[in-house]
Amino acid sequence: MKKITAILAIVFFTVIVNSGTALTRPTVISIGTGGITGVYYPTGGAIAKIVNKKKNENGIRALVDSTSGSVFNVNAVMAGDLEFGVVQSDRQFQAMNGMAEWKKKGPQTDLRAVFSIYPEAVTLVAAADTGITSSLDLRGKRVNIGNPGSGQRQNSIDALNAVGINYETDIQAESIKASEAAGLLQDHRIDAFFYTVGHPSGAITEATSGARKVVFARIDGIETLLENFPYYTRTTVPIAPYPGVLNKTDIETFGVRATLVTSAKVPDYIVYTITKEIFENFEEFKKLHPAYTNLTKESMLTGLSAPIHPGALKYYREAGLK
Numbered sequence: 001m002k003k004i005t006a007i008l009a010i011v012f013f014t015v016i017v018n019s020g021t022a023l024t025r026p027t028v029i030s031i032g033t034g035g036i037t038g039v040y041y042p043t044g045g046a047i048a049k050i051v052n053k054k055k056n057e058n059g060i061r062a063l064v065d066s067t068s069g070s071v072f073n074v075n076a077v078m079a080g081d082l083e084f085g086v087v088q089s090d091r092q093f094q095a096m097n098g099m100a101e102w103k104k105k106g107p108q109t110d111l112r113a114v115f116s117i118y119p120e121a122v123t124l125v126a127a128a129d130t131g132i133t134s135s136l137d138l139r140g141k142r143v144n145i146g147n148p149g150s151g152q153r154q155n156s157i158d159a160l161n162a163v164g165i166n167y168e169t170d171i172q173a174e175s176i177k178a179s180e181a182a183g184l185l186q187d188h189r190i191d192a193f194f195y196t197v198g199h200p201s202g203a204i205t206e207a208t209s210g211a212r213k214v215v216f217a218r219i220d221g222i223e224t225l226l227e228n229f230p231y232y233t234r235t236t237v238p239i240a241p242y243p244g245v246l247n248k249t250d251i252e253t254f255g256v257r258a259t260l261v262t263s264a265k266v267p268d269y270i271v272y273t274i275t276k277e278i279f280e281n282f283e284e285f286k287k288l289h290p291a292y293t294n295l296t297k298e299s300m301l302t303g304l305s306a307p308i309h310p311g312a313l314k315y316y317r318e319a320g321l322k
Helices: 002-019 040-052 070-079 089-096 152-162 178-186 202-208 222-228 268-280 282-286 310-318
Strands: 027-032 060-065 084-088 111-127 142-144 172-174 192-197 214-216 233-237 251-263
Touching: 027 040, 027 070, 027 268, 040 060, 040 084, 040 251, 040 268, 040 282, 060 268, 070 084, 070 089, 070 111, 070 251, 084 089, 084 111, 089 111, 089 152, 089 251, 111 152, 111 178, 111 202, 111 233, 111 268, 111 310, 142 178, 152 192, 152 222, 178 192, 178 202, 192 202, 222 233, 222 251, 268 282, 268 310
Parallel strands: 027 060, 027 084, 142 172, 142 192
Antiparallel strands: 084 251, 111 192, 111 214, 111 251, 233 251
8 A cells, every 4th residue: 555655756756857846736655653652653743744834835745653663663664654664773773784673584775764853761660669779670570661563672671681681581571562551550560661762751751640659760781781782872861851750860771862764765855855844944843842852953863874865865965964
């Protein structure tokens, strides 16, 4: 179905080149995101909002798909079922290099980067009544590590491995979506959950606002993680957006960046237009979510391990960013 959209996009591109005018009926492109309580979904919405303001002029209409996350988005983009996907920078690296979920498939050589968006912190939320204050305390506990197809699942496993905890044998691992974890924590059905997310997050707000008091637990072994994985960076979990959490200070952790990816098969004009609209409406875009507060145009070109799509690269060169 989406491959038909790609064919239409090529036809649209040809008309643009030959006539210099946009079609009256916009080409529809889809952006894969994540669960509706995370930051990926509103990020897709923010991109679509900026792009769709000029849909009649540019001939592109963006739609937002809620998906299971980074791994799904990479695979769907590679299959032609999505034109764009919001993906963790570590998953972009792994897909490009044929690692993790892509070991059998091999390197996803048609994957292309568009831009980076905001930092995502690996956040460990624990019920205060469990006594969990750090990742070292998770042994024997009921812990959600994230659903298959999400980017955060491998982050959770890496964090556990860094302190010598095997998720298959040393904890009672749950594999549910992050959007469901807050409710399960408040219902006493799990003791803690990992979530790789930009802050503030609706799911974290839900977790910290219930009757059951919670803390942001410290993640130990960060130095080991930074040494072993080139795509991880040091970051913090802020407490200011979450008045219900019991912590008194921000928590140091590790993280990745949320990035927008596409396929080499998506026409240059479409990627160029998406990139140009976001960068030329940068201040408006920044206001669409608190996670973008510290965003700069320069930072949006960091954390990209796949080749930059020629359409995006054309704009960056025009703007003097590359």
